[in-house]
Amino acid sequence: MTELTCIVCPIGCRIRVNEEFETLNITGNRCPRGAVYAKNEIIAPKRILTAVVKVAGINEMLSVKTSEDIPKEKIFTAMQEIKKIIVDHPVKIGQVIKRNLVGTNVDLVATKNISSP
Amino acid sequence: MPRTIRTDLVVIGGGPAGLTAAISAAESGVKNIILIERQSKLGGILSQCIHNGFGLRYFNQELTGPEYAQRFIDELTSFPQIEVKLNTMVIQLGSNHRVVTVNDLEGLVCYQATAIILAMGCRERPRGAINIPGTRPAGIYTAGTIQHLMNIDGYLPGKEAVVLGSGDIGLIMARRLTLEGVRVRAVLELMAYSNGLNRNIVQCLEDYEIPLFLSHTVTKIYGDKRIQGVKAAPVDENHNPILERVFTLLCDTLVLSVGLIPENELSLMAGIGLDPTTKGPLVDSSYQTTVSGIFACGNVVHVHDLVDDVSEESKVTGRAAAAYVLGQKTLMRQVKFKIGRNIRSIVPQSLFIDGQTTIYIRAEYPETDAILKVGKGKARQRVVSPGETIRYLVKPEDVHDYNEFVPVSIEGGESS
Numbered sequence: 258m259t260e261l262t263c264i265v266c267p268i269g270c271r272i273r274v275n276e277e278f279e280t281l282n283i284t285g286n287r288c289p290r291g292a293v294y295a296k297n298e299i300i301a302p303k304r305i306l307t308a309v310v311k312v313a314g315i316n317e318m319l320s321v322k323t324s325e326d327i328p329k330e331k332i333f334t335a336m337q338e339i340k341k342i343i344v345d346h347p348v349k350i351g352q353v354i355k356r357n358l359v360g361t362n363v364d365l366v367a368t369k370n371i372s373s374p
Numbered sequence: 375m376p377r378t379i380r381t382d383l384v385v386i387g388g389g390p391a392g393l394t395a396a397i398s399a400a401e402s403g404v405k406n407i408i409l410i411e412r413q414s415k416l417g418g419i420l421s422q423c424i425h426n427g428f429g430l431r432y433f434n435q436e437l438t439g440p441e442y443a444q445r446f447i448d449e450l451t452s453f454p455q456i457e458v459k460l461n462t463m464v465i466q467l468g469s470n471h472r473v474v475t476v477n478d479l480e481g482l483v484c485y486q487a488t489a490i491i492l493a494m495g496c497r498e499r500p501r502g503a504i505n506i507p508g509t510r511p512a513g514i515y516t517a518g519t520i521q522h523l524m525n526i527d528g529y530l531p532g533k534e535a536v537v538l539g540s541g542d543i544g545l546i547m548a549r550r551l552t553l554e555g556v557r558v559r560a561v562l563e564l565m566a567y568s569n570g571l572n573r574n575i576v577q578c579l580e581d582y583e584i585p586l587f588l589s590h591t592v593t594k595i596y597g598d599k600r601i602q603g604v605k606a607a608p609v610d611e612n613h614n615p616i617l618e619r620v621f622t623l624l625c626d627t628l629v630l631s632v633g634l635i636p637e638n639e640l641s642l643m644a645g646i647g648l649d650p651t652t653k654g655p656l657v658d659s660s661y662q663t664t665v666s667g668i669f670a671c672g673n674v675v676h677v678h679d680l681v682d683d684v685s686e687e688s689k690v691t692g693r694a695a696a697a698y699v700l701g702q703k704t705l706m707r708q709v710k711f712k713i714g715r716n717i718r719s720i721v722p723q724s725l726f727i728d729g730q731t732t733i734y735i736r737a738e739y740p741e742t743d744a745i746l747k748v749g750k751g752k753a754r755q756r757v758v759s760p761g762e763t764i765r766y767l768v769k770p771e772d773v774h775d776y777n778e779f780v781p782v783s784i785e786g787g788e789s790s
Contacts, residue, residue: 262576268757269572287756304577307424307438308553309525318528320424320440329581336553350444368424369440 302329310342376482384487389418391672392493393446398692400453417443432682467640492670508595517543517631532627540568544631549578652676659725660694714783735764749780
């Protein structure tokens with residue numbers, strides 16, 4: 258059995274999920290959205306990852322995010338990859354910094370503008 | 375004597391509140407607006423909030439802090455009537471609407487404004503505000519300082535951290551530190567509940583198995599040049615540490631996330647009345663302070679959970695300041711609130727009874743299955759939490775029958 262806190266709304270139901278013969282028995286949720294949340298969290302939890310990368314020749318970091326959510330278990334591998342990146346200026350919001358980040362099919366994109374000095 | 379420039383509107387602060395208010399005032403017809411920002415860039419604290427979750431309500435999409443700010447900065451630059459003064463400090467503010475500024479290019483410049491909007495935001499409570507005994511080594515930071523070091527400057531503050539306080543910035547930095555390879559040993563919270571958003575407790579702590587110790591505090595900091603660890607203990611119902619149960623947490627970094635205080639030195643200078651609970655100016659539903667023609671919005675008024683609320687409120691403020699500048703006087707009956715059961719604070723503190731006003735209510739303690747009562751109006755609250763502001767739209771019929779004070783309370787709930 259897995260227990261998790263629902264984040265769909267501020268109520269924060271404690272949801273219990275039992276895996277019984279390939280079906281999920283979900284209890285504790287007060288609404289159907291909670292069941293969907295719990296199911297996704299058990300089968301394939303995903304998160305948006307945000308971080309910063311270096312910009313060559315500038316003492317200011319560039320903030321970045323994954324353009325979509327990525328599997329939770331890939332977050333630390335993704336961070337290892339992100340730490341190696343050095344980008345050139347200028348950078349525009351939305352610019353792709355790394356395509357297909359650690360095989361997720363999701364791109365890493367810039368979330369701020371950096372102009373050339 | 376510094377030179378004096380006449381202008382319609384001065385906005386103090388270029389964060390989300392000041393940006394939205396300036397844009398809204400320009401849209402409402404104000405011709406000359408000066409926006410003053412002490413940093414070298416617009417955007418305020420959003421520039422260092424690289425996490426996502428901003429704009430869910432205002433833009434209906436999830437943005438990071440810098441992206442959210444950039445939308446307003448781009449919009450602002452399309453208004454030639456707004457002049458931005460960067461690297462500029464306001465050093466004096468008078469109730470006569472005189473704003474004395476200083477910067478390295480122009481020296482002292484004084485603005486005589488028809489109206490003023492205060493949007494100075496808030497600052498973090500430091501170690502000195504909570505009196506933790508012990509030595510004074512390096513390695514003790516507020517969460518916002520660490521956020522700047524990591525997200526703007528690209529430095530790691532240490533290798534093993536303890537976080538004191540479970541406010542949202544503390545939770546977010548616990549995750550951020552973990553992602554960058556810092557071991558976060560624990561988050562300690564004095565209260566029996568967290569003041570952070572539920573979403574942040576799950577996605578910042580539970581996701582990374584960072585332990586949250588509720589009803590715990592730091593009793594001592596030790597270490598010579600660099601912090602070596604803290605003594606922690608559970609607290610009793612009066613928040614006094616139970617010293618027989620002290621334990622040690624080794625760390626080279628202590629992160630403080632122990633509350634935010636609206637930054638109101640200028641407001642006090644101008645003789646503006648403050649609310650002792652929110653620590654921000656008393657405002658009416660047009661966000662005018664107790665000094666006529668001086669308005670205030672954003673975290674300088676009360677600390678918000680969500681920037682979306684700041685933008686919403688600042689838009690109202692910009693419009694109201696524009697009406698003041700353009701001489702559209704409104705003479706409507708005002709009522710105040712009478713604070714009842716389980717209410718910590720309400721903003722605005724007074725409102726015009728005609729028209730609808732969104733009010734922001736903070737509860738005193740958590741409870742479930744309660745009913746919020748605002749005069750004759752009611753709203754069911756399945757969960758009440760001091761960490762999540764309650765928004766309520768006051769309708770004229772809720773408050774019309776009251777002469778001076780409208781009672782507000784949260785009733786019938788069960789403490790959780």
